Amino acid sequence: MSSSAVRVRVARSPRFRDPRPQRRPRYTHRVYTLSTVTLMSIGHALLGLLEAGPRHGYDLKRAFDERFGQDRPLHYGQVYSTMSRLLKNGLVEVDGVESGGGPERKRYAITDAGITDVERWLARPEKPEPYLQSTLYTKVVLALLTGRSAAELLDGQRAEHLRLMRILTDRKRSGDLADQLICDHALFHLEADLRWLELTAARLDQLASEVRA
Amino acid sequence: MSTTRHEPHPSCTAPDLPHPARRPHRGPAARLRDLAMGVRFAVSGGREGMTRTALTALGVGLGVGLLLIAASVPQMMDARDSRTAARTAVGPELGEQAPVSATSLVTAPADTDYRTETVGGEILRPDGADPALPPGLDRAPAAGEMYVSPALADLLASPEGRLLKERLQHRTVGLIGDAGLLDPGELRFYAGSSTLTTDTGGVRVDGYGTRGGGDPMAPVLIVVVVLACVVLLVPVTVFIATAVRFGGEQRDRRLAALRLVGADARTTRWIAAGEALFGAVLGLAVGAGAFAGGRLIAGSVRVWDLSAFPSDVVPVPWLGALILLAVPVVSVVVTLLAMRAVTIEPLGVVRRSAPRRGRLWWRLLMLPAGLAVLLATGTVGQDSDVVEPWPVAAGTLLVLFSLTALLPWLVDAVVRRLGRGPVAWQLAVRRLQLGSASATRAVGGITVAVAGAIALQMVFAAVHDDFNRVTGDDSERAQLTVSAEFPSGELAAEMIREFRATEGVRGVIGTVEAYVVSPEPVAEEDIRPTTLMTVGDCPTLRELARIRSCADGDTFVVHSVRDEPPGDWIDRTARKGKQVNLNSDTPFDGSAPKLWTLPERSPTVMARPDPVGEEHTGILATPGAVDVSALPGAWTTALVQIDESVPDAKEFVRNTAARIDAPVRVRTIHKIERDRQYESVRTGLLAAATATMGLIAASMAVAQIEQLRERRRLLAVLVAFGTGRATLAWSVLLQTAVLVVLGTAMAVAAGIGLGVAMLRMIGKPVTHWGSFLPVAGMGAGLILVVTLLSLPVLVRLMRPGGLRTE
Amino acid sequence: MIPAGSLLVAEGLRKTFGSTTALDDASFSVHPGEVVAVMGPSGSGKSTLLHCLAGIVRPDAGSVTYAGREITGLSDAERSALRRSDFGFVFQFGQLVPELSCVENVALPLRLGGVKRKEAERTAREWLERLEVGDTARKRPGDVSGGQGQRVAVARALVASPKVVFADEPTGALDTLNGERVMSLLTDTARRQNTAVVLVTHETRVAAYSDREIIVRDGRARDPERVA
Known part of the structure; x- marks a missing residue:
């Protein structure tokens, strides 16, 4: 959010053009x-x-x-x-x-x-928290590089995510609207992480098999 | 929305490709383009599209095939007539004989029945060296020789023909050519003779081939035939209309996708019409192919005793052209009309499920209009020569089409009030409530067919007596009469002798009979007193009357036990001691009377019914009392009583009759003798009704299967939560049954109405109110057939594969 | 090997369709009142596992035991009867009979089980109320929204008080809000009446409504709890 504000300010100043x-x-x-x-x-x-x-x-x-x-x-x-x-x-x-x-x-x-x-x-499994991509990505790549199963890593991570998501879902069901909104925010992010991870694993699996071939 | 681009390929919409020229999207040219696009979709529609096109083509093909056959019937009839005419002998004008010449010959009919078949035959005896020949023969058979039709040759060569072979003992010297036969399956022979004379039943003729056919049809028969044609062909058109709509729901989804890329509603309608058009044209080809194929086997197929040479099965040209033109047009018009009830939106199909009740009035109007036309036609007198077939056809058409128009309304009105009952019933009824259009259309075909069939049945039942003579023969006592069209005491005696010796015969009487008249002058308006004279030996006469003593030379006057005719009427001709004119033709043609005196000593006795159940009233004479050869117009008859328990007893009698060297005719006595023409109309009707019902069953089954296919997923879900097969099968059956029962009920009402109107028209009372029962039974059978046909699909669709998400 | 107190247990399930193997030595168990999510990539055999568990599909090998009774050997009629009395189903879409009204749809399992029409429809109406779609009772499925339709389907799955509800992507065709609502209604009600739920889904957020998940991969079902 803050950087977006910065960007707006930069855009307004012709002398301070963002190099990228x-x-x-x-x-x-x-x-x-x-x-x-x-x-x-x-x-x-x-x-x-x-x-x-x-x-x-x-x-x-x-x-x-x-x-x-x-x-x-x-x-x-x-x-x-x-x-x-x-x-x-x-x-x-x-x-x-x-x-x-x-x-x-x-x-x-x-x-x-x-x-x-x-x-x-x-x-x-990494403790499910927002913005895990980099760590998870590193893990998947290394697992593939070292001939370990990315799927297992994924399953483990999913279980860990789900554990937290269950807690959030429970809290959401018993909480008020504010709780629900906050929980939903976290839930969506966690879900996004997992989905990204699944997609990455699938693509890297593909890549790995290409490399091996 | 008037862009001209509907091409399905995404590449065409890519910006870097040149834009196709924008053409105005109005007018016939645009419509033609839409049609063409529809055709293209049908051609390249993938597997589902192909299935749909194939179904339509098959359905339309069936209908077209039937129509082409129907269009060929007049030609077939003509061909049959001209074939009959070509082999009818010319020369004799009503009993006269042709003069003897090099080309003349004496012929006599020698038709014989063999079990259930009739074998046509003629005996030929040429007068000179160069006789005229019936078509199909290249020379006259010599005495003891015969020519046979291929079918008869096969029969004679087979074990089934053993007894017939004994009867036709002539040596087969050749086959009758096609030109001499009515159809390839006809049983016919020409036998040579050296003994046949004009005195022993022969007729001298000097050629073959008359012009023009037989008797013109009775007006009543014309009414019946027109009715039959309309009744049978309306369902076929209904069927074709149904067939062009096969698979409509799936197509609608495809059209919705077209709307998404920018086609307007009217364009989609025309594209749909184009798809139907392709199917219909393909159907024409299929139909023409089926017809061509069916033609080839026409000769080997005998439907209800009808058969024809392939070369005779040719559609009447203008009828054929009409079919070729009408089917594509109908396919387009029907689709356009059907699509009016459907709104295809870019994201789906909206079906107007509620029928437009505002339109009921014209549906209701058609029925009375049709009946009015029929009733206005007035009563056709049975003897009146003129009958207008067109008002009859138009009235019938109106009535029948009103049924197809009223049925959806009726179904909707009734089904809306149903719904309580077991699950299967609920599923069936609710399904009908939501959308029954396609099934109702098919049932519309049934309704028309059934209503027509009922009307026809009623008309037939009523005119039955005109065409069916109740012979009153006592078939308990005698089953066969053998007669020769000339008087011969010797023949009578020979027949008695021969038949008594025949296996399976219980008793025989043989007589010579003739009508005799009073020679006294009668007043102009009076009927000349006439009675029957029966000549036979004493044992025979004892069978015919209660005679105490009898010797050769005796005569008797016989009165009826039932006083029919009254005794004093008989006595006005049979005046004891007075003259009787033995030539009953005198009053008609002025030929010389043959006077004979009835002896004074002729006791009056009471008649006994003969083996055929008839009373021989009038004069009984022994051969010594009257010279039978002096009896003009007399005939010789043997009544043969057979033992039914002896198999083929009739055939033994016929074989004996054939051995007697005279052209005798063997007639089986039935309770009822059917008029041949009536019979052929009825058999034709039965054949066509069977075909029509088959068509409708097919189209209903297709509609049902299609509906099941569309509900594949739902069926799988229903099975998942434990719905039994039986429940689903029942719901399929009930769904058909509700429609068929409603359709049949309506058909029964309309059919009876139509029947009453037709009978009024031909001035007959209603004799059989129960005519609809067998037809209603046929409807029930149809329900079963349709259900049975769709069950395998149902079972297949109930597998859990349907749960998969595509 | 079989966890004690399990209601529905599958061992070593194998199923092939033609040349494709849908299940390859899959195992599964669920306790009464437990909500188990079956997860895995598409084509992994999730649905086939559900069909085998529910006795819709007969596995090529392996056993499915329900309440101590082996059901793979039962006849089609017996399995149908079992599904009618003890199981309920929710699918992604296309499951309501379009020509029956919503209340008639919900009453269907009861009526198939022999309950009289009036009583079945009264119970069905109560269930519609409980799932907050009482106003759809007289409408046809085509006239209600996707979320409402899915709640009607949930009502139908629960109406006969089944021991197990099988839900195959029950929220697949719904937007998030409706999906969440359907899931919480389904799992709350199931827990309240001690009904086990087998929930096939590929959405983790939906799976988060479960007590436990198992992963199906290449036809193999792995129960993380049992592996660990």
């Missing part, structure tokens, strides 16, 4: 939340990428950007700080360092603990 005027306010809004959520799951995403084989930090950043960073690429700094956290927790190990030194030449590999961590993360 075609971008719609709601989109901007979503990009913002997307990157926030991404920060929370970068560690798992990088771990998941490492499951396919050891990589250099730079490769990891590129792979991440390719798949998840369409709107906002990772900073190198983010990668290194995350990798060092993972190293400290024993989820990755340094597979080798190429000659010439420098932090960017380190090759990382995932440990068994790291694989278990990814596994657990994928299996754990």
